[in-house]
Amino acid sequence: MNRFIALALPVVASLAAVSAQGGQTCNSTSLCPAVAPCCSPFGFCGDGAFCLGGCDPLYSNTLDSCKPQPVCQDATHTFTDNSRIYSNATLFDGNATQYDWVLNSGNIMNTNTSGGELALLLTETNGGTRVSSTRYVHYGTITAKLKTGRWGGVVTAFITMSNVKDEIDWEFPGANTTTGQTNIFWQGNIPDATQGDVTGGLTDTFSNYHDYTIDWQPDTLTFLIDNSTVRTIKKSDTLDAAGVAHYPSTPASIQLSIWPAGINTSAPGTVKWAGGMINWADPDYTAAGHFYALVQSVTVKCADPTPPAADITAYVYGANTTADTPGVAFTNASVLLNGAPAGRHQQSGAGTTHEHQFVL
Ligand SMILES: *[C@@H]1O[C@H](CO)[C@@H](O)[C@H](O)[C@H]1NC(C)=O
Ligand SMILES: *[C@@H]1O[C@H](CO)[C@@H](O)[C@H](O)[C@H]1NC(C)=O
Ligand SMILES: *[C@@H]1O[C@H](CO)[C@@H](O)[C@H](O)[C@H]1NC(C)=O
Ligand SMILES: *[C@@H]1O[C@H](CO)[C@@H](O)[C@H](O)[C@H]1NC(C)=O
Ligand SMILES: *[C@@H]1O[C@H](CO)[C@@H](O)[C@H](O)[C@H]1NC(C)=O
Numbered sequence: 001m002n003r004f005i006a007l008a009l010p011v012v013a014s015l016a017a018v019s020a021q022g023g024q025t026c027n028s029t030s031l032c033p034a035v036a037p038c039c040s041p042f043g044f045c046g047d048g049a050f051c052l053g054g055c056d057p058l059y060s061n062t063l064d065s066c067k068p069q070p071v072c073q074d075a076t077h078t079f080t081d082n083s084r085i086y087s088n089a090t091l092f093d094g095n096a097t098q099y100d101w102v103l104n105s106g107n108i109m110n111t112n113t114s115g116g117e118l119a120l121l122l123t124e125t126n127g128g129t130r131v132s133s134t135r136y137v138h139y140g141t142i143t144a145k146l147k148t149g150r151w152g153g154v155v156t157a158f159i160t161m162s163n164v165k166d167e168i169d170w171e172f173p174g175a176n177t178t179t180g181q182t183n184i185f186w187q188g189n190i191p192d193a194t195q196g197d198v199t200g201g202l203t204d205t206f207s208n209y210h211d212y213t214i215d216w217q218p219d220t221l222t223f224l225i226d227n228s229t230v231r232t233i234k235k236s237d238t239l240d241a242a243g244v245a246h247y248p249s250t251p252a253s254i255q256l257s258i259w260p261a262g263i264n265t266s267a268p269g270t271v272k273w274a275g276g277m278i279n280w281a282d283p284d285y286t287a288a289g290h291f292y293a294l295v296q297s298v299t300v301k302c303a304d305p306t307p308p309a310a311d312i313t314a315y316v317y318g319a320n321t322t323a324d325t326p327g328v329a330f331t332n333a334s335v336l337l338n339g340a341p342a343g344r345h346q347q348s349g350a351g352t353t354h355e356h357q358f359v360l
């Protein structure tokens with residue numbers, strides 16, 4: 001415990017927990033009603049915070065029920081303290097200028113080593129911790145300098161996650177601290193053409209900082225460790241029989257997390273993948289009172305296919321550009337929950353398949 005400055009924040013109820021108390025559910029065949037227009041990442045309908053981070057436009061009442069998603073900005077996020085992280089995602093008003101991150105669930109601390117580090121905590125009682133960026137990235141290069149956990153069943157993750165669940169992952173099952181795993185999901189599913197991949201031979205990922213990079217461009221996705229390429233996926237490699245690319249193409253937030261995979265509510269395959277059940281009697285856990293992962297910095301270099309005009313605030317979804325591929329446009333509308341809803345939309349130039357297709 002004493003290696004951390006004592007800044008632990010209280011547990012934050014997740015949207016899942018809040019809405020499990022009786023909210024209407026949403027999915028591809030059952031959209032949210034107008035009175036609770038926004039579909040949360042966990043498939044529950046609501047208003048307010050439900051319309052921010054992770055709100056699924058395809059399952060919400062209308063395509064523009066979710067608040068616009070704050071546009072990408074180049075940044076180097078450091079964690080000399082946690083003042084840029086808002087402590088309760090369910091109370092966030094959407095102001096991405098005021099906060100760079102929100103705490104979705106769990107507990108964070110800040111260390112006083114290496115210039116300050118964000119510590120993501122995991123406990124038996126409170127579970128894991130997830131922090132999400134308030135701004136989205138629509139293609140770009142994202143690097144997280146982090147130290148992983150080192151405990152079986154405990155997974156450290158640095159991912160991008162879009163509101164329709166296009167996802168790009170770096171994951172670190174704690175039982176093996178010489179490896180990192182990469183994966184992509186397209187609208188919630190692993191594309192047939194790609195599989196999870198393991199990169200080995202790393203110096204201990206618990207003891208050493210490494211730079212893990214997701215270089216996400218419209219036609220190619222490259223994973224790097226310490227500036228060396230370890231995996232490349234081409235969009236053209238992900239085409240299905242109908243010619244639809246199963247390649248992440250929608251704006252995504254950056255998520256940093258530590259999560260308990262080795263628990264009895266996980267599927268057996270998940271427990272095995274993560275390195276077995278968590279040992280809550282581990283000396284590291286009993287000494288500190290938690291498991292943890294440390295993040296020193298996250299850098300973002302945006303690569304929007306068309307740079308946003310000066311007054312652009314956010315991304316919005318539009319009609320499909322090709323089968324099953326949502327269009328993405330820029331807007332100058334407010335991103336605040338209480339902001340004016342209307343705004344001017346502009347094509348975001350989302351790559352070769354996304355031309356001329358907007359207007360909501
Ligand atoms: C976060 O906000 C929600 C909604 O008001 C509230 O129920 C919850 O207790 C808050 N959590 C914390 C840790 O303050
Ligand atoms: C979608 O939600 C409705 C209403 O809750 C439910 O009846 C239906 O089975 C769900 N469909 C899928 C595909 O999950
Ligand atoms: C958003 O936050 C910034 C920085 O704190 C502040 O200057 C601005 O007034 C806020 N915007 C609104 C609409 O509250
Ligand atoms: C942080 O560490 C520095 C030296 O590394 C020390 O001078 C300072 O007092 C520490 N701050 C806190 C809040 O512990
Ligand atoms: C970690 O994974 C690598 C690659 O799969 C393997 O060679 C190594 O033996 C594993 N180490 C442990 C401790 O399981």
Ligand SMILES: *[C@@H]1O[C@H](CO)[C@@H](O)[C@H](O)[C@H]1NC(C)=O
Pocket residue numbers: 211226227
């Ligand atoms: C990766 O390259 C960047 C930019 O050149 C540099 O700042 C950084 O130190 C490098 N990281 C490593 C681990 O070599």
Ligand SMILES: *[C@@H]1O[C@H](CO)[C@@H](O)[C@H](O)[C@H]1NC(C)=O
Pocket residue numbers: 264265
């Ligand atoms: C699952 O784990 C929880 C907490 O560790 C424990 O309370 C519960 O009894 C366990 N359930 C089963 C079926 O093992």
Ligand SMILES: *[C@@H]1O[C@H](CO)[C@@H](O)[C@H](O)[C@H]1NC(C)=O
Pocket residue numbers: 028058187320323324325326
């Ligand atoms: C657009 O794409 C979504 C998501 O892939 C799909 O569910 C929907 O049916 C498509 N809509 C049209 C009109 O093709």
Ligand SMILES: *[C@@H]1O[C@H](CO)[C@@H](O)[C@H](O)[C@H]1NC(C)=O
Pocket residue numbers: 332333334340342343344
């Ligand atoms: C968006 O831009 C249009 C002009 O193109 C302007 O009339 C409107 O007020 C702007 N909306 C916001 C919210 O700034």
